[in-house]
Amino acid sequence: MPDDDRAAAPPARPRRADARRNYDRIVAAATAAIAEHGAEASLEEIARRAGVGSATLHRHFPSRQRLLEAVFSGKVEALCARARELAADHDPGPALVAWLRAVATHVAANRGLATSLLQGAHDGAVGEGCHAMIVDAGQELLDGARRAGAVRDGVAIVDLLTLVNAICLATEHEPDGAAQAERLLDLVLDGVRPSST
Amino acid sequence: MPDDDRAAAPPARPRRADARRNYDRIVAAATAAIAEHGAEASLEEIARRAGVGSATLHRHFPSRQRLLEAVFSGKVEALCARARELAADHDPGPALVAWLRAVATHVAANRGLATSLLQGAHDGAVGEGCHAMIVDAGQELLDGARRAGAVRDGVAIVDLLTLVNAICLATEHEPDGAAQAERLLDLVLDGVRPSST
DNA sequence: AGGCAAACGGGGCGGCCCTCCATATCGTAC
């Protein structure tokens, strides 16, 4: 694989100062626009808000997914950090539950994050990074919880994450989405515990 | 409410014959197009396939949701019929489970049905009809199942339907979506049974 | 058969995504 530069970080080759500046402006504008209009926000409007031409936006982010990834990567890292915190401070079972709730909160607070993460995982190599980070972080919590007997066998972390994403996805357009998401998450978590002997 | 005509049926005021003919053509074309390209199929292409002008399509279906509703209403009725069948032929618990699986199958087979039903429910009065029909059909199954002790309290039919839709929504873009949907549905259904004393 | 309301559809407008290329800007070597 000859292509070694990731989108988010300044890895191998230094870029010109103005390019870097515009990159940051675009990400900032995109963050605002996505918060307002969701992940389907107009790319042209983002470029307009950032004060750059649409061509510039397209050069920095060849696809919408790339842009979303850049916007969300910070939040994803925060979630992973939270996973480590929870693993250190709590019992395995509650830690996993609390983390899944945190994931739900983040996803609900960032319209389109769920869809982005779900679809990005195998749309080529696009959201790969974010997806892998979350999965890894969750896997450790799940392993701990299973060792502690708080989770039954046959449950994969990707299943849990998909369910959390699914719930947020399905409730984010509802009038009382937050409450419903809460209820559904409880329901699902009950199915995850070992059948009480 | 002065507006009394529903989109799907010929209710109060008779329409001209050609209008009705074009209506049917558009629905047929839309059905085909949606099966091919999903719920985001181009309206203009649908009009083209139906052999009508885009204005005509737009007059019959002021919004995309209306068109989707017309396309899916047949399938929705089939699901409701299936609910009655199951209620008659099986024990309440298994009947509910089987029906939810049937819903999942239908939703998975009709790209965009899930989103359509979810968002249509309160986007004005748009998907109201379909949504209400499904909810009513499911409510009876759920009531039966609860009376039989197969479902714990605190579970609403809308929760279950939302979860089923959510699962299909989240897995329909996955490579092995069907298998994953199956697994997730099992997981959820386990959470619905009363905690085995 | 004739008149009228209902229905039609071509064509235009604006927005979106994306690409090309002449131009401006940065970084550097002198």
Place this chain on the structure above:
DNA sequence: GTACGATATGGAGGGCCGCCCCGTTTGCCT
């Protein structure tokens, strides 16, 4: 400080789409 090459820019334009206006056609009823 200056001049030069590479890098980055953005406006213009093409293709597509959804939506709507309005002159024309068509079905319906008498």
